[in-house]
Amino acid sequence: MDVSEYMPMFLAEAREHLQELNLAVVRIEETPDDQETVNEIFRIAHSMKGMSATMGFERMAALTHKMEDVFELLRQRSGGLPREAIDVLLKCLDTLEATVDAIEETGAEDLDPTELIEQLTGLVRERTTEQEVHRSGGPAPVPPPEVVAERAGGRRIVRVVVELTEDCAMPSVRAYMVLNALGEQGTVLSSAPAIEKVDAFEGRTIEAWLAAEAHDEEIVEAAQRIADVTGAQVAEISQETLDAAAEQQREHPPAAASGPGERQGAAAAGAAAHNGHKGTTSVRVDASRLDQLMHYMGELVVHRTHVESLASQAEVPGLQQAMADLARASQALQAMVMQVRMIPVEAVFLRFPRLVRDLSAKLGKQVELKLVGQDTELDRTVVDALGDPLVHLVRNGLDHGLETPEERLAAGKPETGLLEISAAHAGGNVVISVRDDGRGIDPEKVAAKAVEKGIITPEQAESIDQARAAELLFAPGFSTAERTSDISGRGVGMDAVRTVIRELGGDVTFVSEKGVGTTAQIRLPLTLAIMSALLVEVDGLPYAIPLERVQRTVRLEDHVVRSVAGSRMLVMREEVYPLLDGGEALGRGLPASDTDHAVIVTSGDRTMAIAVSKLVGQRELVTRPLPSDVSDSAAVSGGAVLSSGEIALIVDCDALTTTTGLIAA
Amino acid sequence: MSTESTRQLVVFSLGEEEYALPITRVHEIIRWTEPRSVASDEPWVRGVISLRGKIVPVYDLAARLGLAAERPEHAKIVIVETAADMAGVVVDDVEEVLTVEEEQLDSVPAAGDPAIEAIAKIDQRLVVLLDPVGLFGGAGLDAEQLAEVAA
Numbered sequence: 100m101d102v103s104e105y106m107p108m109f110l111a112e113a114r115e116h117l118q119e120l121n122l123a124v125v126r127i128e129e130t131p132d133d134q135e136t137v138n139e140i141f142r143i144a145h146s147m148k149g150m151s152a153t154m155g156f157e158r159m160a161a162l163t164h165k166m167e168d169v170f171e172l173l174r175q176r177s178g179g180l181p182r183e184a185i186d187v188l189l190k191c192l193d194t195l196e197a198t199v200d201a202i203e204e205t206g207a208e209d210l211d212p213t214e215l216i217e218q219l220t221g222l223v224r225e226r227t228t229e230q231e232v233h234r235s236g237g238p239a240p241v242p243p244p245e246v247v248a249e250r251a252g253g254r255r256i257v258r259v260v261v262e263l264t265e266d267c268a269m270p271s272v273r274a275y276m277v278l279n280a281l282g283e284q285g286t287v288l289s290s291a292p293a294i295e296k297v298d299a300f301e302g303r304t305i306e307a308w309l310a311a312e313a314h315d316e317e318i319v320e321a322a323q324r325i326a327d328v329t330g331a332q333v334a335e336i337s338q339e340t341l342d343a344a345a346e347q348q349r350e351h352p353p354a355a356a357s358g359p360g361e362r363q364g365a366a367a368a369g370a371a372a373h374n375g376h377k378g379t380t381s382v383r384v385d386a387s388r389l390d391q392l393m394h395y396m397g398e399l400v401v402h403r404t405h406v407e408s409l410a411s412q413a414e415v416p417g418l419q420q421a422m423a424d425l426a427r428a429s430q431a432l433q434a435m436v437m438q439v440r441m442i443p444v445e446a447v448f449l450r451f452p453r454l455v456r457d458l459s460a461k462l463g464k465q466v467e468l469k470l471v472g473q474d475t476e477l478d479r480t481v482v483d484a485l486g487d488p489l490v491h492l493v494r495n496g497l498d499h500g501l502e503t504p505e506e507r508l509a510a511g512k513p514e515t516g517l518l519e520i521s522a523a524h525a526g527g528n529v530v531i532s533v534r535d536d537g538r539g540i541d542p543e544k545v546a547a548k549a550v551e552k553g554i555i556t557p558e559q560a561e562s563i564d565q566a567r568a569a570e571l572l573f574a575p576g577f578s579t580a581e582r583t584s585d586i587s588g589r590g591v592g593m594d595a596v597r598t599v600i601r602e603l604g605g606d607v608t609f610v611s612e613k614g615v616g617t618t619a620q621i622r623l624p625l626t627l628a629i630m631s632a633l634l635v636e637v638d639g640l641p642y643a644i645p646l647e648r649v650q651r652t653v654r655l656e657d658h659v660v661r662s663v664a665g666s667r668m669l670v671m672r673e674e675v676y677p678l679l680d681g682g683e684a685l686g687r688g689l690p691a692s693d694t695d696h697a698v699i700v701t702s703g704d705r706t707m708a709i710a711v712s713k714l715v716g717q718r719e720l721v722t723r724p725l726p727s728d729v730s731d732s733a734a735v736s737g738g739a740v741l742s743s744g745e746i747a748l749i750v751d752c753d754a755l756t757t758t759t760g761l762i763a764a
Numbered sequence: 765m766s767t768e769s770t771r772q773l774v775v776f777s778l779g780e781e782e783y784a785l786p787i788t789r790v791h792e793i794i795r796w797t798e799p800r801s802v803a804s805d806e807p808w809v810r811g812v813i814s815l816r817g818k819i820v821p822v823y824d825l826a827a828r829l830g831l832a833a834e835r836p837e838h839a840k841i842v843i844v845e846t847a848a849d850m851a852g853v854v855v856d857d858v859e860e861v862l863t864v865e866e867e868q869l870d871s872v873p874a875a876g877d878p879a880i881e882a883i884a885k886i887d888q889r890l891v892v893l894l895d896p897v898g899l900f901g902g903a904g905l906d907a908e909q910l911a912e913v914a915a
Contacts, residue, residue, distance in 0.1 A: 398816075640801065687803045725802070726821035726849065729812060733803035740814040746800040 106206075108383065109154050113199045116147045118449050121192050124185060125452040131179020140170050145301075147195075159198055162212040165219040166191055167301065172223065187218045189453070242336055243289045246308040247345045254285070254310040256336045259318060261305040267327040271300040277328065278307060280321045285311040308336075386479065389440055396436045397721035403429050404719065405742035437478075444522045444531065445473035447486050451493060451520060458497050465504050465514055466497065471521035477529055481603055481623055485531070488596040488607070492533040492619045493520065495593070500537035500617050510614065512536070525622075528605075534618040540611035542568035552576055569609035573597045601736065602724075606703065606753040630722060632739070634715035634747060635698060637681035637691045641747035642711070643720055643739055648752040650699045650706065652714055658697075669697055669708040676708040684709060685733050685750060702755045709750070722749055771869070773862045773884070775891055776842065776855040779831050782891045783855070784862065784884065789896050791845035793858050796838070813852060815843065822852035828879065828899065844896050853899075862886065869893065 123140045127133060144167050151159035169184060180188075194215060201209040246256060261277050263270055275297045281287055290307040292300040311318060315333040322331035403425060410422045448470050459466040477485075501516035508514055519534045545568040546560035554574045555563075563571075571577060575594040600607045605623035624630070624645075632643035633652070659670040660678055669678040676699060682691030694710035720739035725748070736751035773784035774793075799811030799822040808827040812819050822841060841852040862884075869882040878898025884891040 685803070687801060723819045725819060726812065726851070728806065729802045729804045729809050729821045732805055735802070738800075738812060738819040740819070744814060746812055746814055746819060748800070748802065 105154065106202075107385075109150060110199060110203050111383065112150060113147065114196070116143050116150075117192055117196050117199065119143050120147070121189070121453045122449055124188050124192070125456050127173065127179060128182075128185045128456075131173070137170070137173045140173070141167070144170060145299075156198075156202065156208045158208055158210045158212050159195060162191060162195065162210070162215060164301075165212075165216045168223045169219050171302065184222050187215070187222060189457075191215050191219070242308060242341060242344045246288045246336075247341055254312065256288075256341065257285075257309050257311045257315065257318065257333050258336055259307045259309055259322065259331060259333050261307070261322045261331045262329045263303045263305070264327050264329050265303065267303065270302060270327075271298055273325060273327050274300045274302075274305050276325045277305050277322055280325060281307050281309055281318065284313040284318045284321050285309045389479065392436055393440060396433055397723075399429060400433060400719065400721050408742050440479050441476040442479050442482055443474045444477050444482060444485070444529070446482050447489055448473050448520060448522075450486070450490070454490065454493065455497065455518060458494065462497060463503055464497065464501050464516060466501060466516050466518050469517065469519040469521075471519060472523045475522035475524060475529060477522075477623065481529075484599060484603055485621075485623075488599045488621070489520070489531070489533065491593075491596050492607075492621075493518070496533055496535040496537070496617065496619070500535035500539075502538050506538075510538075529623050531621040531623070532618050534616060536616040539613040539615055539617055540565065540568055540572070540609065541613055545571050549574065549577060565611060565613070569611055572609060573607075601751070601754070608703070630720060632718055632720050632747075632749065633698065634718045634720075634741075635681070635696070635711040636713040636715060637686060637694075637711050639712070640686065641715065641741060641745055642681070642685055642735070642750055643718065643747040644698055644700060644709070644750045645752065646717060648700045648702070648750075650701060652696055652698050653708075655695055655697050655710060669699075674706070676706055678708045678710055679755060681709050681711040684755060685735055685748065688732065700750075700752050700755070702752045707752075707755055709755070720747065720749070769866045770863050771866065773864060773891070773893060774842070774858065775860050775862050776840070776858045778826055778829070778856050781831070782859070782889060783825070784891045784893050785842065785844060785853075785896060786893070787861060789844050791843040791850055794841050794843060794852075796835075796841060796854075799852075810854060813841070815850065815852075818850070820850050820852050822854060823899075825853050825855060825894075825899075851896075862891070 120140065120143050123136050123143065126136050127140065130136070144163055148160050148163040148167065151157075151163060166188060169180070169188060172180060172184075194210065194212070198208050198210045201207070242256070242258075259281060263273050267273055274292055275294075278287055278290055278294050278297065286309065287294065288308045288310055290305065292302070292305070309318070313321075315335070318333050319331045322328055407422055407426070410418050451470065452468055455466055455468045496518055501518065502510065502512075504514040507516060517534075517536045520532070521534070522529060522531045524530075542563045542565055546555070546563040549555045549571045550557050550560045554571065554577060573593045573596075575592070577592060577594070597607050600621055600623070603623055605621060607619060607621045609617060609619055611617040631646040633646055633649050635642050635644060653669075653671070655669075661668050661670055667678040667680075669676045678697060680690045681694060682689050691710065691712055693712055695712060696714050697708040697710050698714075699706060699708045718741070720741075722737045722739050725735070725738050733748075734751045734754035735748040736754065737749040738746050739749060741747055772787040774787050774790045775782055775784045777783075794815070797813055799813050801811040802809065808824045810822045810824045813822055814820075820843065826835070835854060836856055838857060840855055840858050842855055842858065844851050844853055864884050864886065868886060869884050871882050879894055880892055881895035881898070882893045884893055
């Protein structure tokens, strides 16, 4: 069978499965008795194995199969897996991830799973010995309801456990044969696997409850005649046990009882997978097609606005109504396209449980990770680009923010530090925060470092405060690490994080209190591509100011402009705002020749006024990225093509803050 | 460097001189439209234009090569294709597409300008073959493109 056409789907699904497994394994380490997660692990591992085998990646399938055996231990016993087991499992997942990458590049699985399989086998063996001790010492197995219902039938009720050899090739077939053979010795009341689910059986142990007509020895013999069976045990269930079980099941209705009847190994997992997938019909679409769709949508909006402006000059009966209808349909389509592009931020968050687990172990720190607002939706491009900056902030928080358990105890804090990654909507923005309750930013330390690096002068260091110190962390070339650790000191600093976020049209800031903690806050626009803006002109050149940032506009002749320490200030009745010249701040740095109006905008935490020549009006603009090297010295973050064909540059209101911030510093 | 023995070049004029770009790099040639000026640190960034809704930077080749900046009215913009993006280059006029033998191209290591890849001697003419990557310091070209050019 030629499977190459399924390759992209295989790669995408395999990656998805591996990420889910990573997450589930870390979760099961924290809460070992979370039955739902255990079932999820089985479901994913099982389909992972099936997928790999279908695509002909035998070694991947073999490794996943062996991992399932280890997962099986989770089902057999509460209390979870020891740390070494989790470590080996995670190592397997890493190997599988690398294999998927290799398959994408070369088409072949570049994997030697022997060593990992050995380690896994070792784990299973150790645990199985333990397991038996546990079983014999534990409470007697509880008969499932259908067995209990049979107790009045007068026949002997026995529990039969049949073991298959470890290298049994077709456990489902053997299980079928075993159950059939047992059926000849009596009536099989209940079994694990259940007879109708035997197809998906992958385990090595078959358990059956039998209303026996034969003697124990005959039952054992019947079972042992089947190939691959290593042993069979038969135990009669006493009337008292059955009565007790009946009593218990009256109190707890059978549906809630978690007897052996429900533990059906991979069979149950397979069934769960079927149930879990009902109802949702979704289609996998190549991301580039979505981008294409967005692009065409953008073009449509540009053309529509053009036609609208032409239509306003024409006198054709019914044209206005037709234009209004077109506008409505196009806006609805636009909204739908935007919505299709939205995905939950969870896609990025999912990598953090694993990352935090590994890093905190490496750093010898105890960390509790909290993820909040994972279902917050963001434009796909934003979510994709968000990964690296967030990883950097999380590493930074773990490495520099949080203290070691000893330090924390000495500071009177709980040993375990808190790291919270959250996402939430705030107006037209999405705010993503990485918060730790660590040592916080020490302004003096930061200042000393900045002086040493030549970023600020010693005089400036004298008057440093918390906010300015936090800002210094984003200065190019700054890094607070005394030594370059392999955790966060990777040559890329916070300035790189800020650059990426700004390219997305957002901003990132630190808020910190010494000794209490640090919060890195990323603010991003909800949708990138289409926005409402106030169109203005500076010396005949159009600029667009995002409408959500515009507080109001004023005529400059109605207000007083004063010079304060070389900067112009716009004096309003209730407030005084710094007044920037549109030509200087947005253009080639020359003052605009005539400025009649001022637009008062929100810029970070501050309010500023920009002097412009002309107010044109509100427009809906399709934003396009600017080429990377053309606008580095002005506070603009993108462009938009107007209906006239002219290009308006989009004002980056937050970049206005930085310029004046530096002047003030 | 290409292993083929002939190369096709788009030849254009700039003042008194003739320059060329490999035809594989030229996406299209458009009439002059005044670019929207932007604030750039580089003097040879003329601004941006809209090419079917896409915003494309326009570079002033003459300024980059240190020639007179006066452009005639019929100036053209050559849209150079890159793997990830496009960029416009302002030239006086586009003359012809020329097929040259590889041996007609003299590499000019002494020139020390990364913008110039080679000089083609065709009869009495000297045509300067430009390297689009070296020309604008890799501006607008991504790493993949650089690797491809270097290969």
